[in-house]
Amino acid sequence: VAKNYFQRREFSFTLRDDIYVRYQSFNSPQELEKEMQKMNPYKIDVGAVYSHRPSQRNTVHMGAFQAQEKELVFDIDMTDYDDVRRCCSSAEICSKCWTLMTIAIRIIDRALVEDFGVKHRLWVYSGRRGVHCWVCDDSIRKWSSALRSAAVEYLTLVKGGSESVKKVNLADSIHPFIRRSLLRFTDALADVKQVSADLLGCRGQVSSPPAVLMGVNGSPVRESLLREFPKKRDSVQRWELLKTKMDKHRASSKKACHTEWEIMLQYCFPRLDINVSRGVGHLLKSPFSVHPKTGRVSVPIDLQCLDQFDPFAVPTISGLCSELDAANEEDGEKENEAEPGAKRRTRDYKKTSLAPYVRVFEQFVEEMDKWRKGWSGGGSEL
Amino acid sequence: MLYSPNPPPLGRILHLYNSTSRKRSWGSSGQRFHLNTMEFSRERRLKARLAGDRRGDLYPHSLQFYLQPPTENISLAEFENFAIDRLKLLKLVENLGVSYVKGSEEYKSKLGHELRKLKFPYRVLAEDDYDARRKDHISHFILRLAYCQSEDLRRWFIQQEIDLFRYRFNELTDVLVQKFLKYVNLSYEAISEEVKEKLSVQLLNSTPGLSGAKVEELVFYKVPLPDAMDLFRVRRVYLLNGIAYVPHTDIIAIVLNNYRIKLSKALALTARSLPAVQSDERLQPLLNHLSHSYIGPDYSIQKNTGKISLELIDALSVKSFPLCMRQLHKALRDNHHLRHGGRIQYGLFLKGIGLTLEQALQFWKSEFIKGKVDADKFDKGYAYSIRHSYGKEGKRTDYTPFSCMKIILSNPPSQGDYHGCPFRHSDPELLKQKLQSYKIPPTGITQILELVKGMHYQLACQKYFQLTHDVDDIGFSLNHPNQYFAESQKLLSGGREVKKETSEPESSQQKLSNQKSTNSSSILTSSNTDADIELEGLDAYFTED
Ligand code: SF4
Numbered sequence: 001v002a003k004n005y006f007q008r009r010e011f012s013f014t015l016r017d018d019i020y021v022r023y024q025s026f027n028s029p030q031e032l033e034k035e036m037q038k039m040n041p042y043k044i045d046v047g048a049v050y051s052h053r054p055s056q057r058n059t060v061h062m063g064a065f066q067a068q069e070k071e072l073v074f075d076i077d078m079t080d081y082d083d084v085r086r087c088c089s090s091a092e093i094c095s096k097c098w099t100l101m102t103i104a105i106r107i108i109d110r111a112l113v114e115d116f117g118v119k120h121r122l123w124v125y126s127g128r129r130g131v132h133c134w135v136c137d138d139s140i141r142k143w144s145s146a147l148r149s150a151a152v153e154y155l156t157l158v159k160g161g162s163e164s165v166k167k168v169n170l171a172d173s174i175h176p177f178i179r180r181s182l183l184r185f186t187d188a189l190a191d192v193k194q195v196s197a198d199l200l201g202c203r204g205q206v207s208s209p210p211a212v213l214m215g216v217n218g219s220p221v222r223e224s225l226l227r228e229f230p231k232k233r234d235s236v237q238r239w240e241l242l243k244t245k246m247d248k249h250r251a252s253s254k255k256a257c258h259t260e261w262e263i264m265l266q267y268c269f270p271r272l273d274i275n276v277s278r279g280v281g282h283l284l285k286s287p288f289s290v291h292p293k294t295g296r297v298s299v300p301i302d303l304q305c306l307d308q309f310d311p312f313a314v315p316t317i318s319g320l321c322s323e324l325d326a327a328n329e330e331d332g333e334k335e336n337e338a339e340p341g342a343k344r345r346t347r348d349y350k351k352t353s354l355a356p357y358v359r360v361f362e363q364f365v366e367e368m369d370k371w372r373k374g375w376s377g378g379g380s381e382l
Numbered sequence: 383m384l385y386s387p388n389p390p391p392l393g394r395i396l397h398l399y400n401s402t403s404r405k406r407s408w409g410s411s412g413q414r415f416h417l418n419t420m421e422f423s424r425e426r427r428l429k430a431r432l433a434g435d436r437r438g439d440l441y442p443h444s445l446q447f448y449l450q451p452p453t454e455n456i457s458l459a460e461f462e463n464f465a466i467d468r469l470k471l472l473k474l475v476e477n478l479g480v481s482y483v484k485g486s487e488e489y490k491s492k493l494g495h496e497l498r499k500l501k502f503p504y505r506v507l508a509e510d511d512y513d514a515r516r517k518d519h520i521s522h523f524i525l526r527l528a529y530c531q532s533e534d535l536r537r538w539f540i541q542q543e544i545d546l547f548r549y550r551f552n553e554l555t556d557v558l559v560q561k562f563l564k565y566v567n568l569s570y571e572a573i574s575e576e577v578k579e580k581l582s583v584q585l586l587n588s589t590p591g592l593s594g595a596k597v598e599e600l601v602f603y604k605v606p607l608p609d610a611m612d613l614f615r616v617r618r619v620y621l622l623n624g625i626a627y628v629p630h631t632d633i634i635a636i637v638l639n640n641y642r643i644k645l646s647k648a649l650a651l652t653a654r655s656l657p658a659v660q661s662d663e664r665l666q667p668l669l670n671h672l673s674h675s676y677i678g679p680d681y682s683i684q685k686n687t688g689k690i691s692l693e694l695i696d697a698l699s700v701k702s703f704p705l706c707m708r709q710l711h712k713a714l715r716d717n718h719h720l721r722h723g724g725r726i727q728y729g730l731f732l733k734g735i736g737l738t739l740e741q742a743l744q745f746w747k748s749e750f751i752k753g754k755v756d757a758d759k760f761d762k763g764y765a766y767s768i769r770h771s772y773g774k775e776g777k778r779t780d781y782t783p784f785s786c787m788k789i790i791l792s793n794p795p796s797q798g799d800y801h802g803c804p805f806r807h808s809d810p811e812l813l814k815q816k817l818q819s820y821k822i823p824p825t826g827i828t829q830i831l832e833l834v835k836g837m838h839y840q841l842a843c844q845k846y847f848q849l850t851h852d853v854d855d856i857g858f859s860l861n862h863p864n865q866y867f868a869e870s871q872k873l874l875s876g877g878r879e880v881k882k883e884t885s886e887p888e889s890s891q892q893k894l895s896n897q898k899s900t901n902s903s904s905i906l907t908s909s910n911t912d913a914d915i916e917l918e919g920l921d922a923y924f925t926e927d
């Protein structure tokens with residue numbers, strides 16, 4: 001790691017009353033810690049590594065102060081699924097729509113590893129309605145903003161703003177990225193069907209076909225679908241109907257046509273916020289922050305147990321406080337007051353429900369460390 | 383001749399950069415292009431002519447990345463002629479791109495013809511091509527000076543240069559391609575037959591337009607991700623483990639990608655050294671003229687600042703806003719909110735039509751607080767970004783309103799967004815409904831949708847202008863939403879003076895490009911690096927999760 005890498009990293013604090021303090025940088029992690037204790041920020045964001053120390057940016061020539069490196073980050077936000085969610089809207093989530101998030105993580109993570117060759121990435125629950133992904137590979141941290149948006153575009157299938165209805169259009173030959181994502185999908189499809197009974201527009205509006213079908217203008221089966229859809233009671237049946245129709249249609253026509261998948265993808269495919277990923281200097285909330293609105297701690301997600309991850313079960317700030325109080329009371333007598341503060345703190349968190357999440361984080365860091373040592377010490381075959 | 387200068391005060395010598403007092407860099411190479419105050423000497427020129435070997439070294443290929451700036455002195459007359467010829471050429475490149483399929487026979491023959499006529503290198507094999515190559519080299523660098531000045535200019539220039547380069551690269555024989563790739567350090571390892579066989583299905587499916595037989599016969603290269611950006615961005619290449627498997631036929635994309643990055647960096651650097659050039663009173667008018675004969679004013683200077691009252695905006699949005707802005711305005715009024723892409727596009731447009739900073743703050747605030755944002759939150763967060771766009775915060779860049787090209791090509795809208803160009807980014811069906819609700823006659827709608835289908839979005843917009851303003855010939859070629867507004871206002875206030883008013887001698891050039899439109903179907907459109915960087919500061923605070 002380059003010298004003073006840490007010193008050139010931007011941290012931003014959000015203080016009480018939404019006061020933002022940007023471009024802070026610190027000589028050492030200890031200094032950062034001290035400042036955090038002093039300022040008591042509500043939120044901490046991590047920014048880029050700059051050409052100069054961000055705190056001294058005014059001393060360098062205009063234009064010379066440039067963001068040089070940052071983790072490639074992705075932000076998936078449940079609000080971006082509002083047009084296909086019926087259970088919740090905007091900041092709300094429930095276990096139903098969280099399934100969409102789980103699918104998104106699976107699809108993006110697979111592509112990051114298999115397609116982009118990413119070695120180190122950390123998935124973090126934001127504390128409210130979304131997840132972040134931090135890609136930390138050395139070479140990728142140096143990517144330009146153009147490359148970052150290219151990656152997001154590669155990973156994006158659902159395109160179009162509020163003025164378009166059909167947002168997924170597949171080409172005749174399906175790119176391996178999509179094919180492989182679809183495989184992930186069929187795994188998860190059972191869940192999807194079961195969990196979101198609204199998937200094909202059943203709930204509440206049994207008689208009307210899902211809006212997305214309106215956009216299927218070019219599709220030859222549209223007319224008959226429009227007629228028969230209302231007769232089907234739930235999304236599983238509708239899906240079957242759609243699929244049968246399409247199979248039949250494909251058998252009789254030479255042109256490739258993937259309407260049923262396009263619809264399915266429009267409902268379930270990950271929706272990335274390109275603006276968060278694109279800018280090298282863009283800030284993203286630090287893992288382990290407490291979400292100001294929910295009090296939940298933004299914790300890393302262990303991909304091994306992604307299906308068990310429950311956004312409502314993560315530690316909250318108030319929960320942690322009482323856990324700590326309880327733990328301290330328990331061994332209050334044994335507690336040696338002379339023990340150095342820092343040491344005590346490290347031990348303390350282990351008594352709380354945060355411990356397993358810290359473990360996930362530590363494992364991630366250790367992995368990266370091992371890899372880097374292997375890199376510098378090992379042979380050139382890497 | 384577009385521009386006839388007064389006799390240059392220092393004789394016929396062009397002094398671009400004064401090597402003693404101001405050392406400036408032309409390009410990314412860090413090389414200096416010196417302009418001494420030395421008199422032009424015929425002797426030197428003669429020597430240069432005779433030094434045949436060295437001339438060969440200078441331009442070993444008909445094609446280049448323009449890494450080294452020219453170092454010779456040239457006369458003002460030659461400077462001017464070169465500049466104008468290249469401008470003609472780029473203009474033609476633009477027009478051809480709109481009228482023909484890029485790379486079609488007609489496109490190629492027309493472009494080839496023009497290259498020959500203007501004495502640019504057109505026969506790639508020609509040996510004694512020194513003069514043409516020299517002209518190509520020098521004229522490219524001159525236009526860099528004129529076209530580095532704003533983001534819109536850079537975008538235009540890069541686009542045309544890339545198209546020109548593509549044509550010329552495609553004319554190269556296989557042997558020359560290999561030579562050139564070596565020359566610019568872009569040779570890659572080819573994959574073995576075994577590997578290819580193993581991956582054949584994936585390779586076939588990732589590369590549109592390839593047949594199985596073609597895959598078998600083509601060479602595929604292993605290319606690192608950054609080099610293959612333009613290919614994977616549009617999912618046109620197979621990625622495995624951080625490597626792109628690029629067929630020989632797509633190597634051009636890699637070359638163009640590389641060239642674009644270099645050119646865009648170089649332009650940014652040139653822009654920084656611009657003050658020195660601008661202080662040269664012989665060059666400044668010429669350079670300005672060169673750039674203005676292009677994409678017109680950038681609407682950054684507001685003649686009308688403060689002349690628009692906020693109460694008028696609703697009415698104006700119906701009468702004089704182009705569709706993109708009308709849509710944003712309506713979304714804002716309906717939702718009391720706009721996501722950042724919309725805020726920037728619409729905010730800068732409003733700035734361009736003359737809203738002062740104070741008005742803008744008031745305008746946005748009064749709308750946002752009707753929604754979920756309270757006054758306090760507005761003042762803390764959103765207000766910053768508005769001041770920022772007026773150049774009062776952060777990098778203090780005075781952001782200019784977006785041109786159509788920018789709106790059409792970059793940052794497409796996604797879920798919940800209302801920005802973009804409705805002709806480009808709306809479902810045709812919805813667009814049709816919208817036009818119907820705006821009472822556009824059916825024949826007009828059909829015409830507009832035809833243009834949209836042909837990807838002539840700006841022409842579609844012009845048609846819309848025509849129909850809504852009830853004129854037969856709109857008399858301008860549309861390339862900017864603020865231009866749309868200005869023209870509409872002129873017309874509605876009855877005070878539109880004919881062409882005279884369109885300032886400067888650019889009208890002839892403008893007419894030539896009446897077909898201006900943007901073909902964004904081309905898979906390798908620019909990725910707008912600069913634009914993204916500029917936008918960054920505006921939105922950094924608004925990631926909510
Ligand atoms: S063509 Fe230009 S002015 Fe017209 S709607 Fe599109 S972006 Fe707006």
Ligand SMILES: [Zn+2]
Nearest residue numbers: 087088094097
């Ligand atoms: Zn829900």
